[in-house]
Amino acid sequence: xxxxxxxxxxxxxxxxxxxxxxxxxxxxxxxxxxxxxxxxxxxxxxxxxxxxxxxxxxxxxxxxxxxxxxxxxxxxxxxxxxxxxxxxxxx
Numbered sequence: 354x355x356x357x358x359x360x361x362x363x364x365x366x367x368x369x370x371x372x373x374x375x376x377x378x379x380x381x382x383x384x385x386x387x388x389x390x391x392x393x394x395x396x397x398x399x400x401x402x403x404x405x406x407x408x409x410x411x412x413x414x415x416x417x418x419x420x421x422x423x424x425x426x427x428x429x430x431x432x433x434x435x436x437x438x439x440x441x442x443x444x
Contacts, residue, residue: 384437388412393435394428404441413439 387393388411395413397405398421405415416424418440428436 379437384410387435387437393437396428396436396438398438398440410439 384393384395388395395410396416397409397413398416398418399405399409400417400419401415405413405417409415414427416427428434
């Protein structure tokens with residue numbers, strides 16, 4: 354795909370949210386503004402059936418976490434495009 358700035362944060366989520374410059378989530382208003390301005394690609398990483406099919410954020414692309422490698426071609430080629438992923442959280 355060409356993404357070169359991909360990293361794994363080995364210290365885990367608790368350390369991630371404490372790290373300077375990191376965030377656990379973005380505000381709904383931010384996401385809405387990005388969608389309205391066509392400034393980001395929203396990715397629904399939940400299972401397509403039944404979660405995505407039942408309801409999803411308008412314009413969101415379905416790339417379930419379990420099929421990421423197979424479906425990553427749905428991501429934009431422009432590496433400067435903002436990507437906003439969402440999921441169902443811990444279940």
